[in-house]
Ligand SMILES: [Zn+2]
């Protein structure tokens with residue numbers, strides 16, 4: 001630390017500072033004193049004794065995170081600059097304080113002054129005492145004043161600020177309404193809307209003008225729902241003023257109606273009211289249209305607070321109840337002021353933000369709503385912020401011209417890039433599938449909207465229960481990345497017969513937890529991950545179809561045509577062409593990052609394929625790695641409604657099966673992976689369990705172990721078993737070998753239906769010795 005006590009004060013601006021401590025604090029927001037990363041402001045005693053009237057404020061208790069400091073009579077007051085000088089922390093008795101301010105380089109763009117630091121507990125926070133983040137309050141009277149913070153009313157949000165956000169976005173951001181994610185020509189009109197002036201439902205087609213959508217958690221709150229029987233009444237003028245209906249409308253919905261009217265708009269879309277809840281057909285259709293409904297709204301009110309719809313949207317004067325937002329301030333010399341900023345990351349796209357336990361973001365239903373809402377007015381904590389594709393504006397942050405449009409990247413990934421690549425879909429599913437649902441059996445419904453868009457705009461042929469049909473066999477071999485558990489229905493069946501009894505076990509949607517599709521090095525040169533973990537998928541072993549019931553036989557079969565193995569074969573022929581959205585080039589090893597060499601397929605490829613948008617980005621920036629593929633998959637046409645696949649919970653095929661035995665645990669992977677043994681106890685493959693609890697049944701005295709039934713899904717090779725032939729690219733290290741194998745599912749039968757219990761791999765030799773062409777007619781449920 002550098003002691004500033006002896007320095008003359010640096011007087012810039014109109015007013016000169018009589019106090020060097022106040023000056024040092026303000027200077028640190030101007031990016032001055034850059035050499036002094038952690039300036040020392042002096043010892044507590046001299047600060048207390050200073051003639052400056054503001055210094056006592058620096059030590060007031062409500063500023064400090066770890067207990068009272070007002071009585072503290074020794075120690076050094078220090079200052080830590082937050083990112084880009086937008087905030088600071090004051091520290092007391094600061095020990096050396098490494099890496100707590102910029103630890104991660106998380107993807108928060110220019111969103112600002114966030115850090116997990118402010119919201120969580122630091123490991124080293126007991127070595128010193130520190131304030132929450134402090135921002136300098138902006139002053140209109142000084143040109144180019146560095147202050148970024150704004151004082152706000154403790155009870156009411158400034159309606160003009162909100163109107164300003166909407167107007168500015170409308171005026172300056174042509175792309176915010178017409179995002180690449182959902183082109184405006186595809187915009188759709190909901191069947192029903194709430195008319196907030198007439199206080200009733202209206203037909204969407206009869207209402208002209210924009211509508212606002214509400215995204216919220218129903219939770220356990222009693223909610224007025226539109227039923228076929230009440231629809232007529234709700235369409236009558238003033239219906240929501242009527243006592244019977246009025247009192248059933250939960251607070252969040254009521255407040256949203258008020259806010260829409262306050263902002264000078266007329267129509268609001270709320271799922272519970274604008275979809276007839278007991279009309280099975282309409283419910284199904286509208287669930288599928290949900291992404292479009294959110295994407296086509298003028299903007300979406302996101303109610304991120306509270307666990308259910310009774311929480312309301314506090315802080316909108318004339319509409320909702322007051323909020324309570326207490327900003328702690330500290331006056332400094334020269335009429336400057338510090339304010340504690342809310343301890344939440346400023347960029348809602350950042351990883352730090354996602355880690356916050358905000359109920360709204362824990363829920364599966366709201367996931368797709370948030371993804372497709374292009375412009376969002378979010379009520380969170382006691383404040384509100386605006387987010388669109390171009391900006392993120394906060395009520396308590398001053399937006400100076402030129403700095404009001406930070407580049408904010410939405411995290412839609414796969415939807416925006418439109419790349420039919422399983423590993424991209426894995427990212428989305430990883431996030432979705434860990435979220436919670438009041439009724440676990442709703443998982444497929446909560447994914448329907450996303451699935452329709454993925455089917456029409458990304459994966460050709462659509463998706464069946466979350467599995468892209470073009471990659472069917474590979475997708476069926478999805479793997480748990482941590483313990484997963486079966487989603488067991490909890491709704492009373494008679495209450496809603498539209499809900500299937502349970503979700504299929506062969507789909508990841510039937511399981512709650514962390515899942516991902518396999519990385520296939522016949523498809524792409526994946527970087528990262530260990531070489532031994534690599535696997536390649538070469539061909540399917542059979543043909544699949546859907547059936548409507550286990551016993552329905554051939555009569556209602558629908559063939560599933562995967563396609564991946566055909567494209568794989570065609571791609572490397574000299575006359576192959578890159579489909580739209582892809583580019584092809586001659587392959588040279590130099591194109592691979594050194595660490596990606598293990599990602600070569602088993603043959604030496606002649607061509608590599610890249611997704612156009614990705615390739616362009618990586619040519620422009622060295623930060624975007626090249627992503628080489630060994631075959632392309634044509635991108636779905638983009639016409640919505642296309643490739644809507646009938647969702648059948650049963651899929652069927654005729655395939656080989658074998659019985660092997662569960663052996664000892666391999667490595668310390670979670671969930672556990674077991675050896676698969678043949679009758680003589682020889683290693684034949686491995687079995688991937690779904691969770692730790694499954695281990696118990698394999699602790700048996702039988703030799704060679706518990707018998708499991710395996711069905712064959714696809715042919716390929718694995719690096720996860722030792723032995724076999726050497727891989728040419730890693731000659732010299734004999735331990736790295738691939739073995740030809742079959743990818744299998746472990747199934748158990750119940751009432752003529754086989755259910756997935758796990759997945760695995762059996763070496764081709766092991767399989768051929770054991771199996772002996774034992775075919776079975778498989779119906780997976
Ligand atoms: Zn002072």
Ligand SMILES: [Zn+2]
Pocket residue numbers: 168169170173176388389390391
């Ligand atoms: Zn905008």
